[in-house]
Amino acid sequence: SITIDNDSSDNSFINNGTISGVLDVIITNPNGTSNFNANGQGGGVRHLTVNHASAVVKLKDEDQTLDGDLTITAGQLTTNDGSADRNLTVTGDCYVAGTRTGNASAISLGSLAVAASGTYNATTGTTTITDEDSVTGYAWDVNGTYNNNDGGVTFDLGSGVDSHIRTGQSDGANSFHNLTVLLNASTNTLTMRPNAGTVMTIEGNLTISEGVLQKNTHSHTLTVTGNVEIHAGGKIDATSASGAMNMGSLTIDAGGTYLATTGTTTVTNKASSNFAFKNSGTFTHNSGTMQI
Numbered sequence: 001s002i003t004i005d006n007d008s009s010d011n012s013f014i015n016n017g018t019i020s021g022v023l024d025v026i027i028t029n030p031n032g033t034s035n036f037n038a039n040g041q042g043g044g045v046r047h048l049t050v051n052h053a054s055a056v057v058k059l060k061d062e063d064q065t066l067d068g069d070l071t072i073t074a075g076q077l078t079t080n081d082g083s084a085d086r087n088l089t090v091t092g093d094c095y096v097a098g099t100r101t102g103n104a105s106a107i108s109l110g111s112l113a114v115a116a117s118g119t120y121n122a123t124t125g126t127t128t129i130t131d132e133d134s135v136t137g138y139a140w141d142v143n144g145t146y147n148n149n150d151g152g153v154t155f156d157l158g159s160g161v162d163s164h165i166r167t168g169q170s171d172g173a174n175s176f177h178n179l180t181v182l183l184n185a186s187t188n189t190l191t192m193r194p195n196a197g198t199v200m201t202i203e204g205n206l207t208i209s210e211g212v213l214q215k216n217t218h219s220h221t222l223t224v225t226g227n228v229e230i231h232a233g234g235k236i237d238a239t240s241a242s243g244a245m246n247m248g249s250l251t252i253d254a255g256g257t258y259l260a261t262t263g264t265t266t267v268t269n270k271a272s273s274n275f276a277f278k279n280s281g282t283f284t285h286n287s288g289t290m291q292i
Contacts, residue, residue, distance in 0.1 A: 001026055001047075004034070011035045014060065019043025024068070027075075028052045035060035035081065050075045050098060059086035066090045070109075072098040072118070079105040079123075093133050096120050096144070102127065102151070111139050118144035126152045132163040140165040142174050143195050148203065152178035155190055157211075162189045164216070170197030178204040178226070183211025186233040191216045198243075199223060206247070208234030208256070219243045227271045230256035230281065239286055249276050256281035264289040 001024035004012045012027050012034035019040060024047040027034050037060040038045040046068035050057050055075035069092035070077070078101040079086050085103040090110060094100070097115040102123030110131040114120045120142065132139040139155060146167055153176055157163060161184065168175040174195060179202050181190055193216040194200050200215075205226035210233040215222060223246040230236060232255025238245055241261040248269040252258050258281075265288060270276045276292050 003028060005029060007031055007034055011060070012057070013038065013045075015040035015043075015045075017041055019045070022046050025049070026051060027055055027057055030054045032056050033058060036064070037061055038064060038066075047071070047092070049073060050077050053098075058082070059088060061086075063087040064089070066092070068092040070094045070100075072096045072100055074098045076101065079103050079107070091130075102149075111141075113138065113141040114144040114146060116143050119147070120145070121147045122149045122151045122153075124149050124151045126154055128154045128156055130156055131158055132161055137164055138166060139163040139190070140167060142167040146174040148175065148177040150177050150204070152180065152204075154180040154182060156182045157184060157188065157190075159184045160188070162191075164191045164193065166193050166195050168200040168202075169194050170199040172201050172203075175201040175203050177202070178207075180207045180209060181211050181213050181234065182209040186210055186212070186235070188212065189214060189237075192222070193217065194220065201225070205229070207231070208236060210234055212237050214238070215241055215243065217243075221246070224248060227251065227269075229253070229271075230258055232256055232281075235259065239284070250278075251275065252279045252281040252283060254280045257284075258282070259284045260286050260288045260290070262286050262288045264291055266291045 003026040010033040026049040049071045051073040057077040058081045076099040080103045085105040087106040089108045094109040096118035101121040107127045111133045189212040202224045212235045214237045218241040221244045228247045235257040238261040239259040245265045249271040
């Protein structure tokens with residue numbers, strides 16, 4: 001690995017040549033702006049670590065891809081270099097104990113963990129999660145601050161991955177805006193839990209394109225302020241749940257499944273189709289109540 005503890009005209013790591021072999025970069029620049037561009041003519045950076053409270057790492061001039069992990073122990077990383085937002089792909093895990101700011105960039109991460117001291121300022125576009133942390137089993141684990149900035153999150157997980165997500169709390173903080181579940185198979189599961197309290201909130205729409213979304217604790221409440229759409233191969237499984245399910249509207253396509261809570265499913269609005277509830281697939285009431 002190489003440690004960068006300074007900058008030249010705000011540039012801390014700029015590759016204009018070729019990187020051979022495996023290179024990990026640690027930036028500890030105390031002087032503020034620390035421009036980073038690993039593209040060059042060949043090779044790349046595996047792991048990138050930002051570890052100084054005064055460091056502000058900016059993705060310079062081009063979109064960037066890390067072959068491994070992104071770790072922000074202290075300081076900041078932003079995708080905007082002062083002239084444009086740069087897209088960021090991290091094939092491994094992203095750990096944030098400092099601050100990560102996504103602006104309007106397209107962001108792809110293997111997994112995301114935000115420590116209690118960390119802040120993830122999401123892109124106004126889409127953050128795509130492609131895997132899970134192999135140690136914790138979480139694809140998304142927010143214990144600090146998550147600002148959704150009205151951006152979307154898509155879980156597009158790899159083959160055979162059953163994973164967990166932790167975010168949101170009873171006061172609505174750290175909630176998703178639009179959430180899309182796109183797992184590798186209809187039998188793969190994504191299990192939700194709050195990082196505090198008993199309520200999980202999605203401020204926008206929930207779309208289940210493939211796979212199963214379920215609650216970790218049966219008595220917890222899931223509230224979706226927008227529309228819920230379950231496409232072919234998708235399922236919401238509240239079979240064993242007693243907690244409330246609240247949503248703006250519910251649309252179940254052919255091949256989609258909603259296994260209702262034994263408590264109450266409440267629908268408060270309607271979709272653009274003018275249907276508050278439209279079932280073309282499978283709806284199992286489980287002796288619960290449907291309130292529209």
